[in-house]
Amino acid sequence: MNVVFLGAPGAGKGTQAMRVSEKLKLAHVATGDLFREALAKGTEQGRRAKSFMEAGKLVPDEITIQMVLDRITAPDCGSGVIFDGFPRNLIQAEALDLALGREGRAIDRVVYIKVDEQVLIERLGGRWICRRCQAPYHATYSPPKVAGKCDRCGGELYQRADDTTETVKRRLVVYRAETSPLIEYYSKSGKLLEVDGVGSEEEVEGRIVDSLRRRTATAKEK
Ligand SMILES: [Zn+2]
Numbered sequence: 001m002n003v004v005f006l007g008a009p010g011a012g013k014g015t016q017a018m019r020v021s022e023k024l025k026l027a028h029v030a031t032g033d034l035f036r037e038a039l040a041k042g043t044e045q046g047r048r049a050k051s052f053m054e055a056g057k058l059v060p061d062e063i064t065i066q067m068v069l070d071r072i073t074a075p076d077c078g079s080g081v082i083f084d085g086f087p088r089n090l091i092q093a094e095a096l097d098l099a100l101g102r103e104g105r106a107i108d109r110v111v112y113i114k115v116d117e118q119v120l121i122e123r124l125g126g127r128w129i130c131r132r133c134q135a136p137y138h139a140t141y142s143p144p145k146v147a148g149k150c151d152r153c154g155g156e157l158y159q160r161a162d163d164t165t166e167t168v169k170r171r172l173v174v175y176r177a178e179t180s181p182l183i184e185y186y187s188k189s190g191k192l193l194e195v196d197g198v199g200s201e202e203e204v205e206g207r208i209v210d211s212l213r214r215r216t217a218t219a220k221e222k
Pocket of ligand 1: 131150151
């Protein structure tokens with residue numbers, strides 16, 4: 001079973017991909033990890049990816065696609081893969097389908113973790129970090145005892161540039177523009193499973209596993 005996980009920044013996609021891959025014994029292929037590994041190993045792709053990342057740009061599709069294709073030939077991907085952070089747009093999705101098709105494989109399910117935009121803005125825009133000890137806080141979910149001060153070391157709390165409300169809104173606009181066509185693409189092929197992403201990690205994991213199992217059972221009956 002090959003599954004793609006989709007979800008906006010802050011929807012909990014990475015966390016759920018990790019949990020569900022352990023539960024269902026599938027390999028977890030996260031493009032972020034692939035980039036870091038390629039950088040650490042100093043591969044040609046890694047060096048190319050690095051130059052884009054350092055400039056604060058997205059790594060071009062061709063580099064990402066090649067890394068993913070190399071990765072899924074590894075033995076641990078034999079029984080199936082959860083793709084996390086890939087495909088990011090329609091071009092990547094079509095390239096992935098082609099590449100899998102050449103090996104007689106396919107994307108079977110696409111899990112779309114749905115979270116209201118207002119909730120995403122609150123989740124992501126409320127993150128604060130201690131300047132001194134890096135302890136993480138959240139304005140709503142885990143606020144410090146004294147506003148602006150770290151409980152642990154008394155250090156000053158700050159927001160990463162990525163986490164300010166304005167940046168978060170911009171990231172969501174970019175995400176929507178790239179992902180809407182992707183959702184439509186997988187919906188047309190009947191592979192899309194929409195899962196409510198609001199609740200505890202356990203609850204959301206349960207919903208994802210249930211819907212994947214239900215779908216697999218129905219497919220076998222046919
Ligand atoms: Zn601190």
